[in-house]
Amino acid sequence: xxxxxxxxxxxxxxxxxxxxxxxxxxxxxxxxxxxxxxxxxxxxxxxxxxxxxxxxxxxxxxxxxxxxxxxxxxxxxxxxxxxxxxxxxxxxxxxxxxxxxxxxxxxxxxxxxxxxxxxxxxxxxxxxxxxxxxxxxxxxxxxxxxxxxxxxxxxxxxxxxxxxxxxxxxxxxxxxxxxxxxxxxxxxxxxxxxxxxxxxxxxxxxxxxxxxxxxxxxxxxxxxxxxxxxxxxxxxxxxxxxxxxxxxxxxxxxxxxxxxxxxxxxxxxxxxxxxxxxxxxxxxxxxxxxxxxxxxxxxxxxxxxxxxxxxxxxxxxxxxxxxxxxxxxxxxxxxxxxx
Numbered sequence: 001x002x003x004x005x006x007x008x009x010x011x012x013x014x015x016x017x018x019x020x021x022x023x024x025x026x027x028x029x030x031x032x033x034x035x036x037x038x039x040x041x042x043x044x045x046x047x048x049x050x051x052x053x054x055x056x057x058x059x060x061x062x063x064x065x066x067x068x069x070x071x072x073x074x075x076x077x078x079x080x081x082x083x084x085x086x087x088x089x090x091x092x093x094x095x096x097x098x099x100x101x102x103x104x105x106x107x108x109x110x111x112x113x114x115x116x117x118x119x120x121x122x123x124x125x126x127x128x129x130x131x132x133x134x135x136x137x138x139x140x141x142x143x144x145x146x147x148x149x150x151x152x153x154x155x156x157x158x159x160x161x162x163x164x165x166x167x168x169x170x171x172x173x174x175x176x177x178x179x180x181x182x183x184x185x186x187x188x189x190x191x192x193x194x195x196x197x198x199x200x201x202x203x204x205x206x207x208x209x210x211x212x213x214x215x216x217x218x219x220x221x222x223x224x225x226x227x228x229x230x231x232x233x234x235x236x237x238x239x240x241x242x243x244x245x246x247x248x249x250x251x252x253x254x255x256x257x258x259x260x261x262x263x264x265x266x267x268x269x270x271x272x273x274x275x276x277x278x279x280x281x282x283x284x285x286x287x288x289x290x291x292x293x294x295x296x297x298x299x300x301x302x303x304x305x306x307x308x309x310x311x312x313x314x315x316x317x318x319x320x321x322x323x324x325x326x327x328x329x330x331x332x333x334x335x336x337x338x339x
Contacts, residue, residue, distance in 0.1 A: 001291050003042050003129045004077075004159075006052040006118075006150055007035030007136045008110045009064045012276075012316060014090040021091050021100075031067040032316020033086075034133040034166060037277040040317040041284030041306065043072040045325075047291070050127075054079040054110040054117055061085055061109070071317065079117040082109025090276065093247030099275070103170055111139045115146055120153035129287055130154035133164040133280075134201065137180045138171035144180045151187035160290075162190040164283050165197035177201045185232045190290070192238045192283050198224050202231065218253065218264060225257035235259060236290075238300065240282050240307070248272055252308055254282060256300035263297050265304035268333070270311045281310035281318040285325065298329070305329035 010033045015024040039051040051073050055061035057080045064085055065075050086108035093099035105111060124130065130150065137144040154161050163184060167177055181201050185191065198204040204227045206220040218241055225237040236258050243251035253267040285306030289299035305328040310318040 001128045002048045002050060002126055003039075003131065003287060003291070004050045004052060004123060004127050004154070005035035005039045005131045006147070007033055007132060008086050008105065008108065008139060009033045009036045009051070009053050009055065009068070010086045010088050010105070011060065011064070012088055012090060014092065018092050018094045021089065021102075027089075030315045031064050032277060034135050034164065034280050035131060036068065036073075037280035037316050037318065038131055038284045038287070039073045040068065040071045041281050042288060044318065044320065045284070045288045045322045047288060048074070050074040050077060050123070052077045052079075052118060052123060054082060054113045056080070056082050056084060056109050077118075077123050079113065081117070082112055084108050086111070092274075095246050095248060098247055101170075105139060105171075108139075110136075111141055111143070113146065114142055115149060118146065118150070120150055121157075124154050124157035124159055127154065127157055127159040129160045129162065129291060131162045131164075131283060131287060133166040134177060134181055134197075135166050135168055135171065137184065138168055138177065140172070144183075147180075148183055148187075151184055155187050160189045161187050162192065162283065162287065163188045164192040164279060165194075165201050166279065167197045167200040169200070174200055178203075185234075188232060188234060190236045190238070190286070191228055191232070191234045192240070192279070192286065193224070193228065194240045194279055195221070195242060198228055198239070202228070204228060204231075218255065221255050222257065222262050225255060225262070229257060229259060236296075238282070238286055238303070240279055240304075242278075250275070250311070252278075252304065252311070254300055254304045254307075256286075256296050256303075258296045261296065263300045265300045268304070268308040270308060272311045274314050275311055277316040277318060278307050278310050280316075282307035284318065288322065301329045302326065
């Protein structure tokens with residue numbers, strides 16, 4: 001089974017531990033990015049995973065490519081050119097102090113890409129699934145058009161198309177997001193949203209929830225899922241549900257609507273090591289489970305468990321196996337040492 005994801009691979013720079021930006025004179029560097037995170041997770045689950053982006057030909061660009069290759073992600077469709085790798089700076093929050101991300105993505109290679117950089121007919125040959133997120137078209141330039149072309153080509157090739165709405169207010173406005181995502185969602189089979197994305201992008205809001213204060217009415221998101229499915233004809237809608245107690249402690253669960261029934265996953269009480277990539281690991285878990293014929297109940301449990309485990313792993317990439325996810329999904333939640 002061949003899965004393709006498309007997006008921006010970023011250099012992640014952050015202070016060690018819980019130091020603030022203004023305290024440090026050095027930062028650690030890794031790579032990550034929404035769709036790349038999905039590609040790595042799928043490769044770790046044993047899926048034939050391909051990642052598409054554009055990166056410069058210099059050593060930092062090659063380091064970014066190598067960061068994917070080490071986990072078995074196929075990189076032969078990556079276009080090379082341009083002058084810079086996008087960067088994001090991450091400061092980890094603690095207790096009541098939130099984490100903070102600062103983007104430095106302007107004029108990156110992919111932000112300045114053109115449609116001719118990507119041969120979608122070749123890329124989607126024998127492809128089973130294509131995944132992207134709302135972050136990529138939000139980078140502007142030609143990317144809204146390129147993302148729409150990619151979705152159209154994937155559908156023509158017979159692939160399932162999924163999208164994580166993944167709204168980022170630092171990249172575009174709600175009005176810009178709605179105009180672009182409405183066009184892209186015409187091609188989408190499986191839509192993933194968090195507790196805020198449907199509201200921010202399409203104005204579809206859950207009653208009885210106050211996300212900013214950590215109050216999530218899980219039942220109210222059934223209506224959100226139905227409205228999304230009715231608006232675009234999605235075959236499946238998943239909503240991830242995060243109750244934030246503080247920066248270190250969250251409660252995590254998800255809802256899956258398959259067009260007829262609703263399935264709510266177990267809720268996990270998490271102590272967070274690194275929350276970045278949590279939604280991406282959910283998407284990867286959902287793709288993996290649906291490709292492998294899991295029923296809706298088991299699919300949402302596997303995806304939620306995959307995401308729960310990601311919160312215990314440093315960096316953007318989810319360094320867990322399908323066996324580890326299955327153990328958690330089956331109820332092994334104690335975290336006892338394995339000998």
